[in-house]
Amino acid sequence: MSTVTMRLCDPNLHCRFDSFTFNSPISHFPLLPRSSHPKRFSSSIRCQSIDTDKKKSSRNLLDNASNLLTNLLSGGSVGSMPVAEGAVSDLFGRPLFFSLYDWFLEHGSVYKLAFGPKAFVVVSDPIVARHILRENAFSYDKGVLADILEPIMGKGLIPADLETWKQRRRVIAPAFHASYLEAMVKLFTTCSERTILKFNKLLKGEGYDGKKSIELDLEAEFSSLALDIIGLGVFNYDFGSVTKESPVIKAVYGTLFEAEHRSTFYIPYWKIPLARWIVPRQREFHGDLKIINTCLDGLIRNAKESRQETDVEKLQQRDYLNLKDASLLRFLVDMRGADVDDRQLRDDLMTMLIAGHETTAAVLTWAVFLLAQNPSKMKKAQAEIDLVLGKGRPTFESLKQLQYIRLIVVEALRLYPQPPLLIRRALNSDILPGGHRGDKDGYAIPAGTDIFISVYNLHRSPYFWDRPHDFEPERFQVENKDEGIEGWAGFDPSRSPGALYPNEIISDFAFLPFGGGPRKCVGDQFALMESTVALTILLQNFDVELKGTPESVELVTGATIHTKNGMWCNLRKRSNLP
Incomplete structure (x- = not known):
């Protein structure tokens, strides 16, 4: 085992503008x-x-x-x-x-x-x-x-x-309780297995003979996976983006791109009067926003019509593993004393959609990028998966034993x-x-x-x-x-005793993957567990190689650090499965 330490050496916006790209x-x-x-x-x-x-x-x-x-x-x-x-x-x-x-x-x-x-x-x-x-x-x-x-x-x-x-x-933080996260691990696994099923079908469609590999843009695949997970875990809505396209999916991606664009553009031209009607990009964005709002309004209306108001403690004691709707929206609507107008609920859901989707897709992309350049570490990760899971599915409890996979995720975030x-x-x-x-x-x-x-x-x-x-x-x-x-x-x-993942407390703010202090990201454990499960299931089933050299993968930054033209990889079924 390496003995890499944090030590004192003795040495001396995120920005992608629409008019030019860094x-x-x-x-x-x-x-x-x-x-x-x-x-x-x-x-x-x-x-x-x-x-x-x-x-x-x-x-x-x-x-x-x-x-x-x-x-x-x-x-x-x-x-x-x-x-x-x-x-x-x-x-x-x-x-x-x-x-x-x-x-x-x-x-x-x-x-x-x-x-x-x-x-x-x-x-x-x-x-x-x-x-x-x-x-x-x-x-x-x-x-x-x-x-x-x-x-x-x-x-x-x-x-x-x-x-x-x-x-x-005060309302949202209690929703990310242990029982909810345990149910979400089951959801992460189900969605990740849908992605693996898609890969297997592509392999067989290529005349799979046990040795062939497929070429895939894993960044795009991770993006679809993350969108499906956010939809089901937060809204109880199945985007199904791993296998299909729809106007809602197109609108979500359009909104994600606009959020990234606005977070990095130097001049807020969209505030100019009439810009939303004159500028084609802004017209398209407001059209996308209308589609998403209509979808979210319907989900909020349905959740309120079936509301079962109760105290926070009882909400947290529900059998989330067997609950038909274990979504965050269900919790927020049912929470007694947390009455809120539909507009605020929409804002909460939209924020979690954008922030939750982008982070997970990016973490998985760079984790695989780094592992592909370090085959010995990939093999070490697969050995841990084989030892802990064999051919079984990840669970909330087994995540605690997948220590090396968790550390890969946080090192990618570092x-x-x-x-x-x-x-x-x-x-x-x-x-x-x-x-x-x-x-x-x-x-x-x-x-x-x-x-x-x-x-x-x-x-x-x-x-x-x-x-x-x-x-x-x-x-x-x-x-x-x-x-x-x-x-x-x-x-x-x-x-930080009991913490599954290193955080800002352990590192005294030298490591800030989700910020720190009161305004730290409330969904940090959701995102980390989601990334861990998805990476585990990918490595459990496939060996991954970059299609080209690391130098051929170009970096672009917007709301997150991502690639310019995707991260194309060769996937081959593992031959040494337990």
């Missing part, structure tokens, strides 16, 4: 040199091996104009906070978070970044992230993200103002966080901690400051992770209490 060969992620030396490390991360001085000298007139506008309109530096000179040319040719990582290594864990009139504070330190997300959580809201997503998600948990969030969180940035806005003036190697007096920020918490930088920080770019699921098994970093408690699984 993309890069995926090889720039996992194949980086493994040195932690500051200069070598900093230069190796650059997609084209361009050093800082050469990049600065190549800036064109547009860059200079942008920087001039920044100085005039963004108010210069924030106290003693370092300032990164963001060149507009850095937006082209690769994801912005690569540049955010470069500037993190150059300027430190807290710095100001400005493009033209817009300025952001970029945070890449767990001590500062903990302050924003937990210790002073109610002094921050979702800011830019809430402004953009409100027309789509309304007052759902992600964009909701603090008061609405507090009310809905390397490819979904989303790579958390966005906040200061409601009041505040003093951010300096963080590791920052100003010991901290950094004063005024109310209205927009903040990017770079989860990507946190997860790949050379200060808190050993060999941060390596795929090592085993790293989460190693305790690390004493790193000599003032203000950081290290990595200690005992801080």
Whole structure:
């Protein structure tokens, strides 16, 4: 077993705009040199091996104009906070978070970044992230993200103002109780088996002789699987997207793309009067939204007509494994004292549809991508599956024994966080901690400051992770209490006893796969278990290889990190099944 640890090395928006796409060969992620030396490390991360001085000298007139506008309109530096000179040319040719990582290594864990009139504070330190997300959580809201997503998600948990969030969180959080999750594991298994059945039919259709493989875009297949699971688990609606198409499915994907588009587009042109009628994209989006709303309204109406109002405790004691409708919607409608109008229910459901679907599909995509490049780890995972399950089905209890599969899922989330940035806005003036190697007096920020918490930088920080770019699921098994970093408690699984998956508590905010603090994603266990079951059933039945090289898989970022043209793989039935 590897003895990879988290240690202190001694080194120095998510953005896909509709008019241009930040993309890069995926090889720039996992194949980086493994040195932690500051200069070598900093230069190796650059997609084209361009050093800082050469990049600065190549800036064109547009860059200079942008920087001039920044100085005039963004108010210069924030106290003693370092300032990164963001060149507009850095937006082209690769994801912005690569540049955010470069500037993190150059300027430190807290710095100001400005493009033209817009300025952001970029945070890449767990001590500062903990302050924003937990210790002073109610002094921050979702800011830019809430402004953009409100027309789509309304007052759902992600964009909701603090008061609405507090009310809905109290109602929704109890719905993700243990009995519900146990029933969902059964659902995850059933839906995943439908996907495997489809693969087997495709194999036999190709004249299957026990040796042939099939070529599939697994990213697309995972996307369909995740949509079916969300539909059944949240709405009690079977999209059936693994095997069919429908206007509702088309509308859901159209809305997902628009949510991604709005979360990453620099100018909110959709707020311009008449844009929804003049701009073809916006006309199509509102048509999609109408189709989904009609579907959700019908589901909400049906649920209310069969309402069986009762207390939370009794709701949680239902026999969810044998309940015909074990959906989240059923819980929310039946919960006594949680009466809410149809609009709010629609907003809650839409938020869970978009957030839940995107995350799971992306996690599975990158988990398989990483395993395909590490055949020994894939074999290790399959050996664990064979030992725990044999030819049996995953269950709620067996998930507890599938430790290595669970660690693969969280390591994929560490390397490819979904989303790579958390966005906040200061409601009041505040003093951010300096963080590791920052100003010991901290950094004063005024109310209205927009903040990017770079989860990507946190997860790949050379200060808190050993060999941060390596795929090592085993790293989460190693305790690390004493790193000599003032203000950081290290990595200690005992801080979250009974947790199936590493989290922000265990890592003291160096690992934020679902955020942290009060506004942490309420569906984190749902998503993690869903990913674990789907990956288990895939590896239980198939060996997977990338169709081309890792370099041929191009990365594009939007609401999540995904591929430009899909992740095409060769699937072959396992020959060494138990």
